[in-house]
Amino acid sequence: VFFLVHLSISHHRRKEQLLELAALVKTCNKPIVVGGDFNIFFGIKELNDFLAATQLKSANHLNVFTFPSRKPRWELDFIFHSPEITVDRIEVLHSRLSDHLPLVCDFTITS
Secondary structure, three states: OEEEEEOOOOHHHHHHHHHHHHHHHHOOOOOOEEEEEOOOOOOHHHHHHHHHHHOOEEOOOOOOOOEOOOOOOEOOEEEEEOOOEEEEEEEEOOOOOOOOOOEEEEEEEOO
16 A cells, blocks of 8 residues: 655644544555655654554665755655565665655565
8 A cells, every 4th residue: 555645844734644644554454655745844753653653664764865856954755664565775866856856665565
């Protein structure tokens, strides 16, 4: 199951969206990938409750910055996955097609 998101710039609205997203993720009984622009300008700590509730892991284990594309200073874009998915490769591409750098992830579903 894939969820593609573009969360709000508003911190308050983003918190609401993360609660809604966590509820959706918890209803799934299949391997899950959640990816997109999370707009977490206050850092990864904004995602602590979401990750604890869903048990998802970040594919970007090196926490490579993705925004802005010209000189990245924030990690705003994520690919999260459920435990039955193994990340084979994650790469942040250097491109100026967007103000965000794209993430490419190869993975295997292990169960």
